[in-house]
Amino acid sequence: MQLDHIMQQSAAAFSQYKETSLAQRATFLRHLAELLDQGVERLLPIACAESHLPEGRIKGELARTTGQIRLFATYLEEGSWLEVTIDHGDPDRSPAPKPDLRRMLVPLGPVIVFGASNFPLAFSTAGGDSISALAAGCTVVYKGHPAHPETSLLVFELVQAALKEQDLPAAIFQHVAGGIAEGQELVQHPLAEAVAFTGSYTGGKALFDLAYARPKPIPVYAEMGSTNPIVALEEYCEANMEKMASDYSQSLTLGAGQFCTNPGLLFIPESKADDFAALAAKLLAAMPSQLMLHPGIQSAYASAVEAMKAQAGLEWICTPDHLTAALPALARVKMEDWSASHRLHEEVFGPFGLMVTYADREQLHAMPALLQGQLTITLWAEEQELAAHEGLIAGLGSRCGRLLFGGVPTGVEVGHAMQHGGPFPATTDSRSTSVGVHAIKRFARPLAYQNCPDSLLPEALKEKNPLKISRTVDGKLSLGD
Amino acid sequence: MQLDHIMQQSAAAFSQYKETSLAQRATFLRHLAELLDQGVERLLPIACAESHLPEGRIKGELARTTGQIRLFATYLEEGSWLEVTIDHGDPDRSPAPKPDLRRMLVPLGPVIVFGASNFPLAFSTAGGDSISALAAGCTVVYKGHPAHPETSLLVFELVQAALKEQDLPAAIFQHVAGGIAEGQELVQHPLAEAVAFTGSYTGGKALFDLAYARPKPIPVYAEMGSTNPIVALEEYCEANMEKMASDYSQSLTLGAGQFCTNPGLLFIPESKADDFAALAAKLLAAMPSQLMLHPGIQSAYASAVEAMKAQAGLEWICTPDHLTAALPALARVKMEDWSASHRLHEEVFGPFGLMVTYADREQLHAMPALLQGQLTITLWAEEQELAAHEGLIAGLGSRCGRLLFGGVPTGVEVGHAMQHGGPFPATTDSRSTSVGVHAIKRFARPLAYQNCPDSLLPEALKEKNPLKISRTVDGKLSLGD
Incomplete structure (x- = not known):
């Protein structure tokens, strides 16, 4: 009334x-x-x-x-x-x-x-x-x-x-x-x-x-919101491993991971995953704990991370012992296990990151078609190595509203050219x-x-x-x- | 498959x-x-x-x-x-x-x-x-x-x-x-x-x-589609009665009335309705019968006109005896009866016209809020008489995608500035x-x-x-x- x-x-x-x-x-x-x-x-x-x-x-x-x-x-x-x-x-x-x-x-x-x-x-x-x-x-x-x-x-x-x-x-x-x-x-x-x-x-x-x-x-x-995948290519990894670990850890934990553009997924070559995991684990473990926005979000984050533990093929890189505050968590999974699990495609609101390792070019190029709609996708690639990946940019572009070349998706510039939206389920329009x-x-x-x-x-x-x-x-x- | x-x-x-x-x-x-x-x-x-x-x-x-x-x-x-x-x-x-x-x-x-x-x-x-x-x-x-x-x-x-x-x-x-x-x-x-x-x-x-x-x-x-109302004001009626009857009859029956922009509703001052009805009845009765697009549309038109006969307050100006072909039909109803009947707001696909007579300025100005979304609304008014109708243009504009000043809604120009759409239920977007x-x-x-x-x-x-x-x-x- x-x-x-x-x-x-x-x-x-x-x-x-x-x-x-x-x-x-x-x-x-x-x-x-x-x-x-x-x-x-x-x-x-x-x-x-x-x-x-x-x-x-x-x-x-x-x-x-x-x-x-x-x-x-x-x-x-x-x-x-x-x-x-x-x-x-x-x-x-x-x-x-x-x-x-x-x-x-x-x-x-x-x-x-x-x-x-x-x-x-x-x-x-x-x-x-x-x-x-x-x-x-x-x-x-x-x-x-x-x-x-x-x-x-x-x-x-x-x-x-x-x-x-x-x-x-x-x-x-x-x-x-x-x-x-x-x-x-x-x-x-x-x-x-x-x-x-x-x-x-x-x-x-x-x-x-x-x-x-x-x-x-x-x-x-x-x-x-969405999982805002970062897609790392091999040569880029070779040249930028330390920077990658540092950029990723910081973006993942910014504002206690409570951004729509938080990079919840990282696609990385299998051959580079161990190095990245070791570096990121060290950085994430040193992050101070942060309070989340309210207790409801805090407990939803803790339950979501807990529920992840039941997922097939998941290997934990960094598991917080207690999740009373927003401590970051990082896990890794092979592309085939990620592909098979709907749950692993969904957003976890908070500083949870999932590394998805790909074995070869074929697995990488098949990935965009499996992705849900995203607000952002970030490509970590050397400019010249993209020549060998025809169709990859178009494939990734078809799944998001903003495609980044380098950098991290957190930080949404307010301006004329910003697009903050993307295919469903990132947005309804x-x-x-x-x-x-x-x-x-x-x-x-x-x-x-x-x-x-x-x-x-x-x-x-x-x-x-x-x-x-x-x-x-x-x-x-x-x-x- | x-x-x-x-x-x-x-x-x-x-x-x-x-x-x-x-x-x-x-x-x-x-x-x-x-x-x-x-x-x-x-x-x-x-x-x-x-x-x-x-x-x-x-x-x-x-x-x-x-x-x-x-x-x-x-x-x-x-x-x-x-x-x-x-x-x-x-x-x-x-x-x-x-x-x-x-x-x-x-x-x-x-x-x-x-x-x-x-x-x-x-x-x-x-x-x-x-x-x-x-x-x-x-x-x-x-x-x-x-x-x-x-x-x-x-x-x-x-x-x-x-x-x-x-x-x-x-x-x-x-x-x-x-x-x-x-x-x-x-x-x-x-x-x-x-x-x-x-x-x-x-x-x-x-x-x-x-x-x-x-x-x-x-x-x-x-x-x-929609009912594409034409809204006639008093001074315009005084100066243009013959033209109105002729324009309306032709637009209503164009292509056997099978246009999305067919003018199914005409709002007209009560004092002018008799004159208009007499002129339009003569013109419509002289119209040759036309075949509709297919037998399904033909019989849907016949049933819809037949069903109209049960509506309270409806007075027939021109009722075809037999509806085996697309003969035009014209009826009139007072504003209060139109307002009360949901059915009278809906499109009849074919050459059926409904005159809605309004008693005064107040009834006219209350009307746009009662209208469903329309592809078009046509205003038949002398330019100077609109000065006494502040808010009417805005009210009508809020209910349609195209607002015409004079003329008839049939005939959708293909160009840069055309808008062929309108609020629901004229379109879904x-x-x-x-x-x-x-x-x-x-x-x-x-x-x-x-x-x-x-x-x-x-x-x-x-x-x-x-x-x-x-x-x-x-x-x-x-x-x-």
Whole structure:
């Protein structure tokens, strides 16, 4: 009942908010970024206490969050994302006159956003999902994550202040505390038009199933993590063994392994596996233990690692004696055993790594077809040795949203070219990204105006291009200014 | 078993076809258009006999089909649809180096396309869905429509000839005859990556449900038609009554009413309804009877009109005595009765029109919120009288994919700015179009390359922009040449 009222308010606010200009929305977002930056002293202690994340990390995350908001403000104002396309009419065309057609993207409507436990700021209340929806002109009903309730409410308070400052209705952004039942009710509400989620496969897939079973199905953008394989080739191993062990150990344990892009799988030549294992074991054993985000995640990690012990062919490189804190674990398995076990393809949330050893080129090249959809795949290869591996890059690319050449998958750059998404089960919609400016398009759909008098057209479509945005006119793309 | 073989072949051909250059694909499509144009003498008699459509219409549809293919060839080669976005790296950035990121759209994989009965050429074998998938770099398994099997096979033969001429694998485009069971099996096959469909709500929704219940869900682009309301305002009626009756009667009966954009609903002021009804009744009664596409559609139309007779408040303006052919039918109902009956909101496929009379401004403005999602909505209004109807355009725009100012919704222009789609239940994905160049994006997803050596990058992403396509570089859009 109360949620129904919230959705009614969101729909009412949407009819007003969608009419705001690009400049108005950008100003609102920039003001919000300002308030968040100014709120650092209030935010830090609460977010650190609730998430168990160190102050340096939360500080960095706040900077990432406000940088992200400012990026969306700039991008939304630039206007190319509206995909304005104009075909001039020709009343004299025979046999039928050609209509004047003008197409642009318009916002979908109220969006339900679910915050993530592992990023109390950047993927939560004023995180990428909320901000890209607001940038698109949608209203947001934000379902706060129970792992950081106070952080969530404090950020919500700042969003409200930014709305008020711009004389925008408070219902443009509403906050709902609560658990699974509330989330489900919101997703099923007839006025909801889209859903964004970052979290577990179980949670995301459940919302996806609910949303598609509605009388009127709505899109669900669920980013559900993945195993983010690193694929190491022989010559690279020969030249970089120490660096590999060090990079891998650090990436695996960063933030207690609680990143969507945590490298849970490492494909490595059988001949190099002993050396790598010995080096990595030493480094991982020396890692300090870290607290995980909350006790539920901690115990899920411990059980998942424990359950791994039953898997055929698994050999442990580094087994923590006790898993009361997030101690890293590393195991190895042969390609044939990995191929045969569905469980070994699934993500373990936390600092668990699995080395999959391959015997030869044939095993390596057969692997991409066996891989589930991934957010990222990282190739550790010398440039010249790839000449002997035709088809490998294409095969790996067909299984992920981001393909890295060297480096580690943790660390998701916020920018124009980032793709943070990937084939199912990494996400429920491989056509979308949840990080980077293209995220805005998840919350918009095309609308074409046919033979509309110029005075009645939206600014973006008017003949004289008053917004000075890039548009495709009669098949030709032109810059706005 | 045989379908499994077909899907395996499609996946194998995909790994080859997706590596073709934009220019190669464009050449293949242009050659196909050429072969279709040359095949007119063979195609005409078969398509006319199978569809019961007159020769002029089929001739026009063939021209539309080949024009559409050439448009996609030009558009795919132009390259802006790849959305190439490049962020240059900065190895010296502190605290962490900035990666070089390059993002573009890549094809999804094998697509299952279902042909439509009402367009044996333009929405069938080499119609918009097949061609946009091929343009994107996807392979196609085409499920032929049983209403025009010979036309389908003849077009298929020409596609094969075009592939052969370009030395492309035959399995890039495969043809499956058969019925519902075959279609379902294809949609459920693990190697299928997307589905495109044009037809009834029942058919489209069933495929949608199947595809989203798969272990790995895949997108379904089903265009399921709608009632395409025309909304007439008072002053317009006063000035244009004769034209209105004539335009409406012609649009309603065009092609025996068998268009997705057939104007099944007309909202008209109560004070104008008698005059309009009298004029339209005379025009419709004089319309020659037309054969519908096949006996199944004919009898479905007759039953649907018959069933309408049980609806409360319905008054018949024009009731055909016998419905053995597609004779037009027209009824009227008050807004309050229309609002109360779910059945009156649904499409009747064929030349059935329903006038919904509104008493006042309040009833008119409350109407958009009651409307289902539509492909089109047409506003018949004098420009100056809209000043008194603030919010009406926005309300109508929120319910459709294309908003027309004057004219009639039948006649879907193929071009850059067309939007042929709309909120559910008009389609299963309001973010997409099935007509116009943007249709290509339905079959692609983003892939980002991080720190990839230039020599290994796809042509579209190489630093020197060898394809000379428009790209967004470091946040700035630039034209290719």
